[in-house]
Amino acid sequence: MIDRDGYRPNVGIIITNDKNQVFWGKRVRQHAWQFPQGGIQHGETPEQAMYRELHEEVGLLPEHVRILGRTRDWMRYEVPQSWSRRESRGSYRGQKQIWFLLRLTGRDCDVRLRASAHPEFDAWRWNDYWVDIDAVIEFKRGVYTMALNELVRYLPAPRYDAVCAQHVHK
Numbered sequence: 302m303i304d305r306d307g308y309r310p311n312v313g314i315i316i317t318n319d320k321n322q323v324f325w326g327k328r329v330r331q332h333a334w335q336f337p338q339g340g341i342q343h344g345e346t347p348e349q350a351m352y353r354e355l356h357e358e359v360g361l362l363p364e365h366v367r368i369l370g371r372t373r374d375w376m377r378y379e380v381p382q383s384w385s386r387r388e389s390r391g392s393y394r395g396q397k398q399i400w401f402l403l404r405l406t407g408r409d410c411d412v413r414l415r416a417s418a419h420p421e422f423d424a425w426r427w428n429d430y431w432v433d434i435d436a437v438i439e440f441k442r443g444v445y446t447m448a449l450n451e452l453v454r455y456l457p458a459p460r461y462d463a464v465c466a467q468h469v470h471k
Contacts, residue, residue, distance in 0.1 A: 360413025
């Protein structure tokens with residue numbers, strides 16, 4: 302489903318833990334890291350698409366997360382022609398995304414990268430919220446920066462367990 306301007310509707314998902322670190326997934330057989338994302342199917346709301354993609358790519362269910370916020374408007378990025386499918390090159394320009402900021406309320410062990418028949422990621426890690434995005438494919442970096450900047454206001458104060466707090470204060 303491509304809009305009249307050539308952009309495919311999509312959702313981006315930033316998952317945070319209680320230390321305000323963000324989930325990064327490593328693309329299967331690549332050295333690129335990214336946030337979960339995926340297309341909005343016909344008839345789906347952005348929130349419905351977010352929950353579907355969250356399960357397909359990360360194996361998490363709605364009860365494992367809480368929505369902290371979302372972007373107000375669509376954020377767009379263009380995909381270089383060399384990265385787009387040959388049959389869609391004429392009309393396809395890129396993706397327009399609504400981004401969601403989620404808090405993981407479940408546990409790390411709830412993450413299952415093989416929840417679908419076609420996994421997107423083969424590894425994952427927690428990174429600081431403001432981690433350098435050089436590991437993200439170049440044409441997505443601008444929209445990542447915009448989403449992180451817009452959504453940071455929804456982050457609650459980080460929590461640290463007693464062991465971490467002792468190390469922080471030494």
